[in-house]
Amino acid sequence: MSVVLKVENICKSFGEKKVHQGITFNLHEGEILSLFGGSGSGKSLLLRSIIGLEKPDSGHIYFEDKDIPTLSEEALLDIRKKIGFVFQNGALFDSLTVAGNLAYPLKEHTKDSPQHIQEKINIMLDLVDMRNAADLLPNELSGGMQKRAGLARALMLEPKIILFDEPTAGLDPTNTRRLLDNILRLKETRHITGIFVTHDIPSALAIADSIAILYEGKIAIRDTVANIQASTDPLVGAFLNPEKTK
Amino acid sequence: MNKKSPLQIVGGMGILVAQVFREARKPPYYFGLICEQIWSIGVGSLPLVLITALATGSVMALQFGYGVAKFGGKLYVPKVVALTILREMGPVFTSLLVAGRIGSGITSEVASMKISQQLDAMRALGTSPTRRIVTTRIIAALISVPLLTLFSDYVGLLGAMLVCKNELGIHTSFFIAKCIETIRISDFLAGMAKTVVFAFFIALTACWRGLETAGGTEGVGRSTTWTVVTTSIFIMISDFFLTKFLIMTGFQV
Ligand SMILES: Nc1ncnc2c1ncn2[C@@H]1O[C@H](COP(=O)(O)OP(=O)(O)O)[C@@H](O)[C@H]1O
């Protein structure tokens, strides 16, 4: 499997506070990597660095032979069309309807006709079970629907990589299940590649191919789901069964 | 946002301006969004601006008329009022009103988008918030505020004229003749030139502060207040220096 994203030794501090202290890993085509880490360990920061919303102090992030931290904001615009980002709360544009939100990336970056855009929106809305919510505004949606709409919007340009920032956080079990089903369906039908940041272990185990644990500013462990589940490493134990190890 | 020194504020705005110009070299230009903004800044502010202009024009004529009547200077009222409105009152009052109504609106809108990560989402989808939000609002302000001032000048003069006729017994034709005799195109342009500077500053400051906002809903409120205070003070202080500059360069005598 070819490597689509190569993160090399990135470091980032805010003032005295060292958040990333040499993060290194590769992401392979067709792989869904689940990233665990305590609150404030820098998971969101890592995803934001990958699409160039934050610049690391040092290190490299290679995507399509380009080193993302060295790119200008203008050059980044192109890269970002190829990397989808699903924000924690959807981050939908609140002045646009759900359909308007989904149309946004296509209107900006393609010359598709309005009918063609509408078709693509319908297909995507079916994928996330939101066909009847097309004309609602974000503030008329439940939290779960906002997140699913955010997921749908991130997929509109058919990105090579999708970054999920805690997509199931704050969702009840039913909505979590629904979102995971959506992602699994995408995995089967579109073979998406992505990084899935979460606190939610069962969700991660359900959809990931491999797992990485971010600990003290580094990727402490990275292995397949099967190996992680069989692991006796105390750090793995602390994440997988937090109540047992304390 | 953390407390910033004046130097950091000026620096931050300078960087934003540089970015606006750099990005302006290439499309997309978002004409639709510019029109939307002109509608909200210009047309939306029109009633407020016109009422204020009518009131200030009338009151000025009234005060001045009764004030100088004692010295027999009533006939100078049209001349003085017309010059004051075109050079100072129209541009400055209009800009102050826009700073209050639009400056606060822009800041709170942009700040809300910032804290709800909509700006990040915009960037993550390969589009530029500078282009979509900052540039469109600056251009819309540069077009709207001078036009608003134009209306404000007219309505202010109209108010003064009505008061002169009804309260001071100065005939309308005399008022108009005096205005035409006194006002030169340079007086009008001097006022307009000021509004261009004010408009640019209001839109830029409001956007910048919105983009810098952090700290939840409370942060949005703080930013909004800051914008109104800062832009109002800037308008008053820079008005003095702009006037001085215009006089020194011989543009306005
Ligand atoms: N823009 C920023 N300014 C200052 N500190 C930041 C900034 N972004 C993130 N941090 C700090 O970096 C750490 C990691 O943040 P984050 O990536 O959001 O954590 P999480 O793993 O919970 O997603 C946090 O302690 C946070 O305080």
Ligand SMILES: [Mg+2]
């Ligand atoms: Mg986070």
